[in-house]
Amino acid sequence: MQLILFMILAFVAAVSSVAMITRSNAVMSAIFLVLNFFALAGLYLLLNAQFIAVVEVIVYAGAIMVLFLFVLMLLKTESEEKLLADKRGIKIFALFISVLVFIQVVCLIFFERPSRTLTPDEAASVKAGTIQAIGGQLYTSYFIPFEIAGFLLLAATIGALVLAQKKFG
C-alpha cells in the first residue's frame, strides 16, 4: 500500500517537474511547480514528517508560488518560442550535463547503499516528525539559528521593499 502511494506521488512529482521546464508559457510552469510541491508534501507525509509537509504547502505552495504568480502577472512576459528552436546545440549539451549530474548522484547512492547500514525504526520516525519533537529541538538546541533566521527574514523584507520602490536610492 505504501509502495503504491509512493509510486503515484513520485510519478506525479517527476512528470510535473519535467512539464515545468518544457512549457513555453511561464504561468503554466508555475502551475506545474505547485503540483510538484503538493506531490512532495504527500511524500513528506509518507515519511512521517507531518510538520514539514504542512509547512511545505503553506510556505512553498501557498506563499512563494503566489509571489511568483504575482510577479508573472505584473511583468506580463511574453511566451518563449519552442524549446529546441533556438541555440539547439547548447541546449542539447545542457541536457547532457544534467543527465551526467543525475548519473553521478545515482552512482553515489548505489556505491554507498545507505539502506544496508541503516535499520529504520518506525516508532522513532513517527515521533521525530511531530511538532513537539521539532519545536523542542528548535527552541533549546537550535535556538541561535532560529533567531538568526528571524534576522534573515527581516533583512530580506527590508531588501525587497527597498529594491522594489519606484525611486531607487
Add this chain to the structure above:
Amino acid sequence: MTAIPMEYYLILSAFLFSVGVAGVLIRKNAIVVFMCIELMLNSANLTFVTFSSYLGNSIGQIFVFFVMTVAAAEAAVGLAIIIAVFRNKKTVNIDEINIFKW
C-alpha cells in the same frame, strides 16, 4: 518504513535535482530559472527528510525548516531584483540582460 527502501526516495530526489539543473541551463525567462532553483532546493529538502525519517532523528527536519526560510527570503529578494531590472530593460529574457558586458 520497512516497506520502501531508502534508495527510492534518494533517486527521486536526484532526478528532481537534475531536472532543476536542466531547467536552469535551458530556459531563458529569468522567473522560470528562479522556479527551477526552487525545485533544486526542494529536492535537497526531500533528501534531508528521507534521512531524518530513516534515522529517527528530527535534526534533518529542523534543517529543512531553515532551508525553507532561506528559500523564501531568497525568492523575495530575487524577484524584487528582477522587477527592478525589468523597469530599466523592459525584459526578463536573460539573453538580453547583459549589463555586465561592455
